[in-house]
Amino acid sequence: xxxxxxxxxxxxxxxxxxxxxxxxxxxxxxxxxxxxxxxxxxxxxxxxxxxxxxxxxxxxxxxxxxxxxxxxxxxxxxxxxxxxxxxxxxxxxxxxxxxxxxxxxxxxxxxxxxxxxxxxxxxxxxxxxxxxxxxxxxxxxxxxxxxxxxxxxxxxxxxxxxxxxxxxxxxxxxxxxxxxxxxxxxxxxxxxxxxxxxxxxxxxxxxxxxxxxxxxxxxxxxxxxxxxxxxxxxxxxxxxxxxxxxxxxxxxxxxxxxxxxxxxxxxxxxxxxxxxxxxxxxxxxxxxxxxxxxxxxxxxxxxxxxxxxxxxxxxxxxxxxxxxxxxxxxxxxxxxxxxxxxxxxxxxxxxxxxxxxxxxxxxxxxxxxxxxxxxxxxxxxxxxxxxxxxxxxxxxxxxxxxxxxxxxxxxxxxxxxxxxxxxxxxxxxxxxxxxxxxxxxxxxxxxxxxxxxxxxxxxxxxxxxxxxxxxxxxxxxxxxxx
Amino acid sequence: xxxxxxxxxxxxxxxxxxxxxxxxxxxxxxxxxxxxxxxxxxxxxxxxxxxxxxxxxxxxxxxxxxxxxxxxxxxxxxxxxxxxxxxxxxxxxxxxxxxxx
Numbered sequence: 252x253x254x255x256x257x258x259x260x261x262x263x264x265x266x267x268x269x270x271x272x273x274x275x276x277x278x279x280x281x282x283x284x285x286x287x288x289x290x291x292x293x294x295x296x297x298x299x300x301x302x303x304x305x306x307x308x309x310x311x312x313x314x315x316x317x318x319x320x321x322x323x324x325x326x327x328x329x330x331x332x333x334x335x336x337x338x339x340x341x342x343x344x345x346x347x348x349x350x351x352x353x354x355x356x357x358x359x360x361x362x363x364x365x366x367x368x369x370x371x372x373x374x375x376x377x378x379x380x381x382x383x384x385x386x387x388x389x390x391x392x393x394x395x396x397x398x399x400x401x402x403x404x405x406x407x408x409x410x411x412x413x414x415x416x417x418x419x420x421x422x423x424x425x426x427x428x429x430x431x432x433x434x435x436x437x438x439x440x441x442x443x444x445x446x447x448x449x450x451x452x453x454x455x456x457x458x459x460x461x462x463x464x465x466x467x468x469x470x471x472x473x474x475x476x477x478x479x480x481x482x483x484x485x486x487x488x489x490x491x492x493x494x495x496x497x498x499x500x501x502x503x504x505x506x507x508x509x510x511x512x513x514x515x516x517x518x519x520x521x522x523x524x525x526x527x528x529x530x531x532x533x534x535x536x537x538x539x540x541x542x543x544x545x546x547x548x549x550x551x552x553x554x555x556x557x558x559x560x561x562x563x564x565x566x567x568x569x570x571x572x573x574x575x576x577x578x579x580x581x582x583x584x585x586x587x588x589x590x591x592x593x594x595x596x597x598x599x600x601x602x603x604x605x606x607x608x609x610x611x612x613x614x615x616x617x618x619x620x621x622x623x624x625x626x627x628x629x630x631x632x633x634x635x636x637x638x639x640x641x642x643x644x645x646x647x648x649x650x651x652x653x654x655x656x657x658x659x660x661x662x663x664x665x666x667x668x669x670x671x672x673x674x675x676x677x678x679x680x681x682x683x684x685x686x687x688x689x690x691x692x693x694x695x696x697x698x699x700x701x702x703x704x705x706x707x708x709x710x711x712x713x714x715x716x717x718x719x720x721x722x723x724x725x726x727x728x729x730x731x732x733x
Numbered sequence: 734x735x736x737x738x739x740x741x742x743x744x745x746x747x748x749x750x751x752x753x754x755x756x757x758x759x760x761x762x763x764x765x766x767x768x769x770x771x772x773x774x775x776x777x778x779x780x781x782x783x784x785x786x787x788x789x790x791x792x793x794x795x796x797x798x799x800x801x802x803x804x805x806x807x808x809x810x811x812x813x814x815x816x817x818x819x820x821x822x823x824x825x826x827x828x829x830x831x832x833x834x
Contacts, residue, residue, distance in 0.1 A: 289743065290746055291746035292746050294746070299743070300781070303811065304777050305743060305744065305777050305781055306744040306776040309776065317812070411820040411821045501810075502808070502811050502813070503808030503810060504808065511809065511821065513813070513817070516816070518813075518817055518820055533780060535784075535785075538741065540737035540738065540739050541737040541738075542740055543743045625737050666780075668778070668806050668810045671803065671806045672807065677803055678799040679788065679798040679799055679801050679803070680798065680799060684784070685787075686784055686803060689799070
């Protein structure tokens with residue numbers, strides 16, 4: 252169904268975009284891979300998280316600075332531009348500071364530098380352009396042409412609403428969250444930042460299932476993932492007293508029992524007796540040289556770009572590196588798009604999946620370790636690898652591969668910030684992917700639970716406590732075990 | 734291969750090397766490292782880097798990861814406009830017993 256193209260203006264050019272896609276995805280398709288530049292080193296940044304978390308896609312849209320373009324839908328006539336960081340000053344100033352740092356005490360804070368006044372002014376004038384992301388149109392001294400501020404909100408303007416108190420609030424409608432919501436007692440509210448319940452992988456898995464001669468049957472790990480999601484959805488469907496809030500995020504927690512939720516411009520508050528934290532995990536790209544290169548993304552970003560935004564990547568080259576269910580879901584999803592993809596499985600395991608990939612004649616490169624990713628011209632990635640098992644006393648051979656996107660798959664890190672804000676004591680648990688609630692002291696439950704001083708109870712389940720995707724072995728009341 | 738930088742915090746452009754240097758200079762808590770290097774102070778407020786930074790700190794100090802103290806994380810978890818904030822009626826965050834720094 253070819254519908255009319257939407258035209259946006261980008262730095263003097265008019266670009267044609269598919270209606271309904273996001274600005275960041277539309278720019279990528281039009282060959283604009285650098286969306287911003289980093290504040291200190293002026294490095295190019297491009298598509299990264301695709302969920303409104305990071306800094307990489309912040310651009311100026313219709314004169315408003317710092318707009319997250321990965322979550323903004325294209326509109327006819329939209330004016331989009333990059334906000335250039337003060338790179339002109341940054342490089343020489345950094346050299347000066349690096350040389351001069353020997354004369355400053357450790358922990359020097361620039362505001363302590365007050366005497367002599369003329370030197371202080373010179374110093375501040377020098378370092379100020381190093382901060383921020385550039386100047387506003389018109390030199391920055393002129394006010395922006397923004398709508399006038401009125402004291403009372405215009406009629407129809409959203410005001411925060413209070414949803415009242417629920418026995419259980421479930422954050423995240425993936426398989427774990429849905430299962431918890433379906434089995435919890437009393438008034439239950441469940442929210443998710445997607446339009447439909449099912450979690451971060453549901454759209455991707457559904458697309459696979461809808462393919463003729465679907466690859467789902469060849470990858471039992473993906474089939475069981477979809478089965479678990481569908482089962483949890485059906486279970487939740489049997490309850491007609493569940494309140495589901497779509498496209499809603501929990502953006503703040505106030506001790507001990509209050510959450511602030513956001514959907515677009517609308518803020519809502521809600522109170523709870525039990526909070527089931529099933530917010531899933533965030534992409535972890537890992538620490539390797541060039542891990543900030545535009546086009547290095549995680550699997551969750553890939554699902555959003557392909558399923559939500561419909562990113563056109565036919566004929567593009569994509570490298571998929573890593574292991575786990577997300578590695579194979581990324582590969583199977585890319586197989587439906589017409590992209591040219593190469594797989595670099597790392598780590599142990601995945602033997603069954605590897606033989607399935609061999610049967611499908613997918614390009615496989617085994618026994619490689621990622622050494623770094625760099626950019627060759629705008630938007631072309633070059634990933635270099637070391638062959639052989641490192642540490643065996645031999646220097647492995649190096650080889651490199653080019654691509655438009657590199658998807659790094661591995662264990663995600665649990666989302667945790669709201670739990671902390673509510674007053675939970677979080678522990679770093681690397682085997683669970685990052686910070687999450689500690690395992691309960693009570694041997695009876697074996698859960699990731701915190702009871703706050705105000706009496707409210709927090710439970711982390713699913714990927715939010717480092718579980719592997721789709722294994723909802725803990726229900727809201729902690730009864731169900733594997 | 735390349736001499737390309739390893740980025741710990743992409744919002745504030747803090748490299749892994751800068752974080753290690755700051756540790757060598759005597760900043761041994763995540764909170765002071767955050768203040769000194771800027772790690773976790775950007776737009777994402779640490780979503781992208783605090784777990785990694787804490788893991789690196791545990792390795793540098795050679796302590797169990799669960800002993801690394803997390804820095805204070807304040808609401809909201811993502812940037813809001815003043816117009817959005819103005820619609821909200823929430824308790825004074827200064828009364829929040831969860832805050833200790």
